[in-house]
Amino acid sequence: MTVSEEHAAKTQVGEDIMSIVETAGSNSSVPDFNAEQERHAYREMLLIRRFEEKAGQLYGMGFIGGFCHLYIGQEAVVTGMQMAIKKGDQLITTYRDHGHMLSAGMDPKGVMAELTGRASGYSHGKGGSMHMFSVEANFYGGHGIVGASTPLGSGLAFANKYRGNDNVCLSYFGDGSANQGQVYEAFNMAKLWSLPVIYIIENNKYAMGTSIDRSSSTTDLSQRGVSFDIPGEQVDGMDVRAVKAAGDKAVARAREGKGPYILEMLTYRYRGHSMSDPAKYRTKEEVQKMRSEHDPIEQVRARLLDKGLADEDELKLIDKEVRAIVSEAAEYAQNAPEPEASELYTDILKES
Amino acid sequence: MATEILMPALSPTMEEGKLAKWLVKEGDNVQSGDVIAEIETDKATMEVEAVDEGTLAKILIEEGTEGVKVNTPIAVIAEEGEEVSAEAPSGAPVEAAAPPSATAPVSSPEPAPAAPAVMAAAEPELSPNTESASMTVREALRDAMAEEMRRDGDVFLMGEEVAQYQGAYKVSQGLLDEFGERRVIDTPITEHGFCGIGVGAALGGLKPIVEFMTWNFAMQAIDHIINSAAKTLYMSGGQMGCPIVFRGANGAAARVAAQHSQCYSAWYAHVPGLKVIAPYTASDAKGLLKAAIRDPNPVVFLENEILYGQSFDVPKDDDWVLPIGKAKVAREGSDVTLVSFSRGMAYTLEAAEVLAGEGIEAEVIDLRSLRPLDMPTIIESVKKTNRIVTVEEAWPVCSIGSEICASVARDAFDFLDAPPTQVTGADVPMPYAANLEALALPTAGQVADAARAVCYAK
Numbered sequence: 016m017t018v019s020e021e022h023a024a025k026t027q028v029g030e031d032i033m034s035i036v037e038t039a040g041s042n043s044s045v046p047d048f049n050a051e052q053e054r055h056a057y058r059e060m061l062l063i064r065r066f067e068e069k070a071g072q073l074y075g076m077g078f079i080g081g082f083c084h085l086y087i088g089q090e091a092v093v094t095g096m097q098m099a100i101k102k103g104d105q106l107i108t109t110y111r112d113h114g115h116m117l118s119a120g121m122d123p124k125g126v127m128a129e130l131t132g133r134a135s136g137y138s139h140g141k142g143g144s145m146h147m148f149s150v151e152a153n154f155y156g157g158h159g160i161v162g163a164s165t166p167l168g169s170g171l172a173f174a175n176k177y178r179g180n181d182n183v184c185l186s187y188f189g190d191g192s193a194n195q196g197q198v199y200e201a202f203n204m205a206k207l208w209s210l211p212v213i214y215i216i217e218n219n220k221y222a223m224g225t226s227i228d229r230s231s232s233t234t235d236l237s238q239r240g241v242s243f244d245i246p247g248e249q250v251d252g253m254d255v256r257a258v259k260a261a262g263d264k265a266v267a268r269a270r271e272g273k274g275p276y277i278l279e280m281l282t283y284r285y286r287g288h289s290m291s292d293p294a295k296y297r298t299k300e301e302v303q304k305m306r307s308e309h310d311p312i313e314q315v316r317a318r319l320l321d322k323g324l325a326d327e328d329e330l331k332l333i334d335k336e337v338r339a340i341v342s343e344a345a346e347y348a349q350n351a352p353e354p355e356a357s358e359l360y361t362d363i364l365k366e367s
Numbered sequence: 368m369a370t371e372i373l374m375p376a377l378s379p380t381m382e383e384g385k386l387a388k389w390l391v392k393e394g395d396n397v398q399s400g401d402v403i404a405e406i407e408t409d410k411a412t413m414e415v416e417a418v419d420e421g422t423l424a425k426i427l428i429e430e431g432t433e434g435v436k437v438n439t440p441i442a443v444i445a446e447e448g449e450e451v452s453a454e455a456p457s458g459a460p461v462e463a464a465a466p467p468s469a470t471a472p473v474s475s476p477e478p479a480p481a482a483p484a485v486m487a488a489a490e491p492e493l494s495p496n497t498e499s500a501s502m503t504v505r506e507a508l509r510d511a512m513a514e515e516m517r518r519d520g521d522v523f524l525m526g527e528e529v530a531q532y533q534g535a536y537k538v539s540q541g542l543l544d545e546f547g548e549r550r551v552i553d554t555p556i557t558e559h560g561f562c563g564i565g566v567g568a569a570l571g572g573l574k575p576i577v578e579f580m581t582w583n584f585a586m587q588a589i590d591h592i593i594n595s596a597a598k599t600l601y602m603s604g605g606q607m608g609c610p611i612v613f614r615g616a617n618g619a620a621a622r623v624a625a626q627h628s629q630c631y632s633a634w635y636a637h638v639p640g641l642k643v644i645a646p647y648t649a650s651d652a653k654g655l656l657k658a659a660i661r662d663p664n665p666v667v668f669l670e671n672e673i674l675y676g677q678s679f680d681v682p683k684d685d686d687w688v689l690p691i692g693k694a695k696v697a698r699e700g701s702d703v704t705l706v707s708f709s710r711g712m713a714y715t716l717e718a719a720e721v722l723a724g725e726g727i728e729a730e731v732i733d734l735r736s737l738r739p740l741d742m743p744t745i746i747e748s749v750k751k752t753n754r755i756v757t758v759e760e761a762w763p764v765c766s767i768g769s770e771i772c773a774s775v776a777r778d779a780f781d782f783l784d785a786p787p788t789q790v791t792g793a794d795v796p797m798p799y800a801a802n803l804e805a806l807a808l809p810t811a812g813q814v815a816d817a818a819r820a821v822c823y824a825k
C-alpha cells in the first residue's frame with residue numbers, strides 16, 4: 016500500500032458522510048413530494064446523469080478537451096434548489112456547472128456544443144465546460160476560479176437589493192471553496208447589507224484529492240457563517256425533497272429581506288474530480304456505498320414505484336425520452352461547426 | 368443496435384494506453400455507470416464506466432494489451448436480446464468517429480486573423496463660448512462622478528471610507544450628502560471581497576464605481592478585475608458585459624515607501640478586456656472618468672495622489688466626455704517626441720520648456736489612455752521628429768515605455784534617427800529615505816538629458 020492509499024483506507028470518509036447524511040436527513044421528517052414533483056425530479060436528475068455520462072464518453076473520444084468536471088452523484092442539489100426558486104432568481108456556480116445549467120432550463124444542445132467547442136455553444140466555443148453563461152436563464156457562470164462565485168453571487172444579490180426587486184441569488188460553491196478568504200469577506204458584507212443570497216455549499220467531501228478532514232479545521236460547514244451571524248443548516252443533499260424543503264425556507268427568508276443563509280448540502284461525486292482523476296484518495300467501498308445506499312435518482316425511482324405513483328413502463332418511457340435528448344445533443348455537438356477564425360478577436364470589448 | 372465501446376482518452380494529453388483489466392466478461396449485463404475495465408494512461412490507472420446498457424457481446428481487445436490507441440473499439444455492447452454479427456470491428460482506430468485531431472482547427476492551415484485596429488473617437492468640439500474654470504484634479508473627479516450619478520441611477524460608488532469620511536483623499540467629498548447611503552457605500556477593508564461584489568453587481572447590470580484607497584491594495588482584488596471582469600464578455604461569447612470602473616490613486620505618493628508606491632500601468636494595460644486610463648490634467652480626469660463610467664466595459668482608472676491637489680482649467684460643460692484611447696499632443700514640436708502620462712507629464716513638460724531654451728523643440732504627447740494605446744498619434748509624431756523618448760515613473764522592465772519603443776522600432780523603423788529611449792523609475796522597490804526616493808523617480812533633468820542624447824546635442 017502506498018502512503019496515499021493507506022491514508023484513503025484510514026480516513027474512510029464514507030462512514031462520516033453516511034452518519035451525517037443520516038442525521039441531517041432524518042428523512043422521515045422531510046415533506047413528501049406529490050406524484051408530479053417526484054416525476055419532475057426524476058426526469059431532471061436523470062437528464063443530468065445521462066448528459067454527464069455522455070459528456071464523459073465524448074471526452075474519452077476526444078471531442079471534449081481540457082478540464083471537464085462531472086456532476087454525477089450531486090444531481091439532487093440543483094434539482095431541489097431549482098424547485099424552490101422562481102423566474103428572475105439568479106444562479107452562479109463554479110466550474111462544475113453542467114447540472115446547474117441543465118436544471119436552469121438551458122438547452123442541452125447548446126451546453127454540449129460548448130463542451131465540444133462549437134460556434135453554437137452557449138459561449139460560442141470561447142468558454143468551454145468551466146465558463147458558460149446564459150443571460151436568458153439568469154445563469155451567471157461557470158467560474159474557473161475557486162471561491163470567485165461567492166462574492167460575485169453576493170454582488171448579484173446586491174443588484175437585486177439596489178433595484179428593490181424580490182429576486183434571490185443562489186451562490187453555489189464547493190467544500191474546498193469554503194476555505195477561501197473571499198468567501199468570508201462576502202459573508203461579512205452580505206450580512207452587513209442584508210443581501211438576498213443563499214450560499215449553497217456543495218460538500219462532496221473532497222476538493223480534488225484532499226478530503227474535507229485534511230483541509231478544514233472545522234468540518235460542519237453550515238456553521239461557517241456563525242461569526243457573521245448568518246444562520247445555516249446541513250441538508251441531506253442526496254434527497255431531493257430535503258433539498259427543496261431547505262431551499263424553500265432559505266429562499267422565503269431571503270425574499271422577505273432577512274438576508275443571507277447557508278445551506279450545506281451533504282453530497283457526493285461518484286466520478287473523479289475531473290476526467291483525468293483516478294480518485295485514488297478514496298476507497299472503492301466508499302464510492303460504492305454512496306451509490307448503492309444514497310443515490311439521489313434511485314431514491315426517487317424507488318418511491319415512485321413503491322407508492323404506485325408510476326410503473327416501470329412509465330419510467331422506461333422517461334428514460335427513453337431523456338436518452339433521446341442527450342443523444343440528440345451529443346450528435347449535434349459533434350457535428351456543429353467550430354467558430355469562424357474571425358471570432359478570435361470578437362467579444363473582447365463591447366462597442367461603446 | 369450494437370454499440371462499440373471505444374478506447375477512451377482519460378486525460379487532456381493521452382494518446383494511447385494499456386488495457387490493464389476487464390472487470391466484465393462476454394455475456395455479462397452492464398448498466399450505465401458500471402465499471403467495466405481498468406486502463407493505464409501515461410499518468411494513472413483509471414476506471415472505465417459503461418455509458419450504454421445492454422449485454423457485453425464481444426471483447427475486442429484482450430486485457431494486458433499495451434499501446435491501444437485512443438478511439439480503438441475495445442468491446443461491443445448489444446441491446447437486450449440482440450445478436451452481434453461475427454464480423455465485429457477488428458480493433459483498428461475508428462476514423463469515422465472524428466476525434467478532434469480530424470476536426471479541430473489546431474491542425475487546419477486557417478490563417479490567424481489580424482487583431483483589429485483600434486480607432487478612437489475624435490475629441491469633442493467645444494463651442495467657442497464655452498467657459499472654463501480652474502479646478503483641482505480632486506474636484507474634477509468628484510464632479511465627474513456626481514454628474515454621472517445624477518444622470519444614471521444605476522451608477523453607484525463603493526469603497527473604503529468613500530461615504531462618511533468623504534474619501535481617504537477626499538475625492539468623494541459631498542457625494543454621500545447628495546446621493547445617500549444607498550449609492551455611496553462604505554465597505555469593510557476587504558478588497559478581494561468588495562471588488563468581487565462590485566463585479567457581480569455589474570454582471571447583474573448595475574454600473575459600479577469601485578474605489579481602491581490606492582492601487583497597491585487592489586493586488587488583493589486583481590483576480591476579480593482580470594478573471595471575473597475583463598474575461599467574462601469573451602468567455603460568455605459576448606453575452607455578459609461588465610460595466611464597471613475601478614479607480615484610485617496609483618504610483619508613488621511621497622515618502623510612503625515600497626508597499627504604497629507602485630505604478631500598475633503596465634500590469635493592467637497588459638490585459639485584453641480592460642480599458643486603462645491614466646490622466647494628467649483635471650480636464651482629462653473629468654472627461655475620461657465620465658467616459659469610463661458610461662463605457663460598457665471594465666475600466667481601470669489610475670489616478671495620482673500628488674496630482675489630486677493640482678489645478679487646471681476645465682470646461683464648464685456637463686457633457687464634457689472625452690474619447691478613451693486617444694492621446695493628446697500637449698505641446699507641438701519638430702525635433703523630438705516625448706511621450707508620457709499621469710505625473711510623468713509634469714517632468715516631461717518641464718523638460719520641454721528647458722529644451723526649448725536650448726533650441727530643441729520637443730513634441731510632448733500625453734497618452735491619457737494606456738489601453739487602447741494610441742500608437743497612431745505617436746507614430747505620426749515620430750515620422751516628423753524621427754526621435755522618441757518615453758517617460759514614466761514605473762519600473763523599466765516590460766513597461767508602457769518598453770511597449771511603445773518596441774512598436775516604434777517595428778512600425779517607424781525607417782523614420783528613426785536615434786534609438787528609441789526610455790526614462791523610467793529605478794528598478795528597485797521604492798525606498799523611504801528622502802534622498803533615495805528622489806533617486807528612484809525620474810526627473811525633468813533626466814528627461815532633458817535623454818532628449819539631448821537622441822538629438823545628438825550636448
Ligand SMILES: Cc1ncc(C[n+]2csc(CCOP(=O)(O)OP(=O)(O)O)c2C)c(N)n1
Pocket residue numbers: 111159160161162188189190191192193217219221222223288
Ligand atoms: C483559486 C484556485 N485555486 C486552485 C484551483 C484548482 N482547483 C480547481 S477545482 C479545485 C478543488 C475545489 O474543490 P471544491 O471546492 O470542493 O469543489 P468540487 O470540485 O468538489 O466541486 C482546485 C484546487 C482553482 N481553480 N482556483
Ligand SMILES: [Mg+2]
Pocket residue numbers: 189190191217218219220221222223
Ligand atoms: Mg468538493
